[in-house]
Amino acid sequence: MSGKRNLIRSGTTVDQMVRAISDRIVTGFLRPGEKLDEASLAARFDVSRTPIREALSRLSAMGLVERRPNRGATVAVVTQEHLASMFESMAELEAICARFSAERMTAGERRTLEAEHQASARLVQLGAEEEYELFNTQFHTRLYRGAHSKHIYELTVMTRGRLAPFRRAQFMLPGRLAQSWQEHDAIVTAIMRGDSTAAGIAAKDHVSIVSEASAVFAIGDRPKGKAEPVPTSAS
C-alpha cells in the first residue's frame, strides 16, 4: 500500500490530511465525540500513521479535535455554550480590531477599505453571494490588519477559523447581503471618521447578528441517531 494519493490535491501529505479530516469534521461526516483511530484513518487515506498523527496534532491545536495522552483523539464536542462563547469572543475581537483600525489605519489603508467597500455594493445588487462571501472575508481581514497589532490579528484569525464551520449558511438568509453591507457601511464610516468607539460598537453588532443567524447550526442537538465509528466502507 503506497504510491497513490492523488485523491486530494497539493501540499505536503500532512496538509492534505489536515484538510481531509477537517473537511469530514465540518461537514458532519465525522461526528463530535467520535473516536479518531489513527490506524483506520491511515488505512482510509492510504498513508502511514505518521502524517495522520501530526495532522491530529495540528487539528488539536486548531480546536477541532481533542487529544488525551495514551487515549487517542476524538472529534471535539462543541456545545452550544462553547459556540456562543466563541461568537462572543469574535464580537469582542472584531470590536478591538475596528477600534484600533479607526485609530491607526494609514491614509492608504482607509482609502482602499472604503473603495473596496463601495465596490462591493455592486455585488449586493447582483446578488452574487459567492463573490460577496469572498469579498466579505477580505473586508474583515483588512480590518484585522488595520489594527496594526500582530497578536490581535493572530487571535482574531484563529477564532474566525474555528468558527468557520458554523457560519457557512449565514448568507443563505434572504436580504442578508444587503444587511451585511449596511453593517459594513457603519463600520467603514466610523473608521473614516476616526471614531473608534462607534467603530467598535458597529463591529460588535455586526458579529452579533451573524452569531444569531448561525446559532441554529449548532451541533450537538442533531436528531440523527446512529453513530458509526469511522465509516471505512469504500477502500
Next chain:
Amino acid sequence: MSGKRNLIRSGTTVDQMVRAISDRIVTGFLRPGEKLDEASLAARFDVSRTPIREALSRLSAMGLVERRPNRGATVAVVTQEHLASMFESMAELEAICARFSAERMTAGERRTLEAEHQASARLVQLGAEEEYELFNTQFHTRLYRGAHSKHIYELTVMTRGRLAPFRRAQFMLPGRLAQSWQEHDAIVTAIMRGDSTAAGIAAKDHVSIVSEASAVFAIGDRPKGKAEPVPTSAS
C-alpha cells in the same frame, strides 16, 4: 543510544521535549532566529527524531518556534513591536474578562475573589514575593474564569503563556507588590459593584503598567555576539 532519559521528569517523551526546548528558548539559551535542527536536538536529548518533531509542532502552535515547510524550524523572533502587541492584546483580553466578570460572576465567585484578595494584603506586608506571585496568578485565573466564557478564557490563558517569559522580573521593582495590590483592589471593587466599565478600565491599566515594567526585557536587542548552533554543554 537508548534507555536513559532521566534528566527531566515525568510525562510522555514529547512533553519532556516541549518543556526542555521551551525552557532553553525562554531562558535565552537558544537565541531567536536560531535554527532548530531535528537531528541535533534528537542527539542532544538522546531520543529519536519523532518526538522532537512533534514537540516542535506543539511549540510552533504555542508561538515559540516558527516552522516553514521543507525548511525546518527556527526559534521565533519576537520583535519589540510584537511583544508590545502581545501586551496590548493581553490588556484588552483582561479588560474583557474583568467586564464580563463584573456582569456574570456568581455571588460565590465574588465572595472568594474578594476574600482571597483581602487575604493577599498580608503577603504584601510581609513582602513575600514568591507567594504573592503565586497568588497573583490565581487571582488573574479567577478573573478569567469569572468571565464565564470558555473561549475568552482559552485566548487569555494562551496569551499569558506566550507572555510568561517576559514578565519574570516584574516584581523585582521596589514597591511593585503594593502597587499591584492597589490595582487589584480597583478591579475587585469595580467587580463587586457590578461596574463593568470601571472593571475593564482598571484591568487594562493594570496590564499596561506591567507591560511598561517588562518592556526593558524585550529580546532582540541583546548585545551578545556569538551564536552557537546548539550549545551542548551540560548533559
Next chain:
DNA sequence: CATACACTTTTTGCCTTCAAAATCGCCAAT
C-alpha cells in the same frame, strides 16, 4: 569577472517496525 548550471551534502518528510500503555473480556471468589 560575474552568472548560471550541475553536483554534493545536508535536512526534512514519510514509512515500517517495535515496545508500552490502556481497554476489554473472562474467570473465579465471595
Next chain:
DNA sequence: ATTGGCGATTTTGAAGGCAAAAAGTGTATG
C-alpha cells in the same frame, strides 16, 4: 449474582531507515 482481579487484544508512543527536496559548493561559460 455481583464484584474483583488477571490475561489477551487493541491502540498509542517512539525508534530507525529510506527517499525526496532544499541548501551549499564548485566549475564552466558568457
